[in-house]
Amino acid sequence: MCACSGKQIEKINGVSFVGSPERASQAHVDAIVSINADYASVMPYGFIREPDTPEIIFDTDRQWFGETRMGARQYVELLHANGIRVMIKPHLWIWRGMFTGDMKMETEADWQRLEASYREFILNYADLARETGADMFCIGTELEEFVKARPAFWEGLIADIRERYRGKLTYAANWDEYTRTPFWEDLDYIGIDAYFPLSESRDPGLEEMRAGWQKWKTEIRELSLELDRPVLFTEYGYRSMDYTAKKPWLVDRNDERVNLGAQAEAQRALFEEFWREPWFAGGFVWKWFLHHPVSGGPGDNRFTPQNKPAEKVLREYYGRF
Structure with a gap:
């Protein structure tokens, strides 16, 4: 559907379904259904030793089940059996968790x-x-240097994928990358991992974070209308800690004070700003673990909304849209 048609786009109410060492079970999917989610991203992994290493290792018996081809298949089939749509979203992991956007080769041969x-x-x-x-299929996740250096490769890769797969395509650009991604018109969605900074405050309130969205929202909307493509937040989310909206991309092991309310209000601000927009397609919350009863909880300062007030916000807005 045209991003600027003025018609309401059906919203994708998604979760990022984390790969596990084990098979997914019906109980794991029931927890997703309980928050009114209707879409999940399944994320198999490939591994790279260093940012300048050209070999990707994937689908090995040393990986967790959910990160392999067999595991991804089992997850997709179980999710589909429950009426939940699926985006397959392969990720790369560089040793020690180095940022994939910095991956850059030193020679033409590499x-x-x-x-x-x-x-x-x-x-x-x-x-x-x-x-x-x-x-849906995501052709890559946060690979800015690779995309910038080799545009002809990506153009050819998209054509090759289209020959094999007839579903919708996107790419997951980092929040500070998406305006420079050259191939949006070859895809069906402008995909953004939406970790935009919104506030410098320790405990930001709803209106402060809604105000923090305004400049970013204007830029996102303008690109959507210019390219005639709906925007999809391929990832969105906040940690349940102080300063949650200052640098939402932080994945470090810091011991910032747990702040469940700030996470919930940050999610509410995002829903209030985007989910009613006709050019906005929805998104996938980061992240959702298989074992719901023991995931997240009141002492956890990580991203998952599970067993926190943020889960109630998800259930409310996913049920509303």
């Missing part, structure tokens, strides 16, 4: 090796998306 390795990795999962009838 760039070509990386291209060959990435093509094998991503087409493997595009084939899985076709085989399982996945509803």
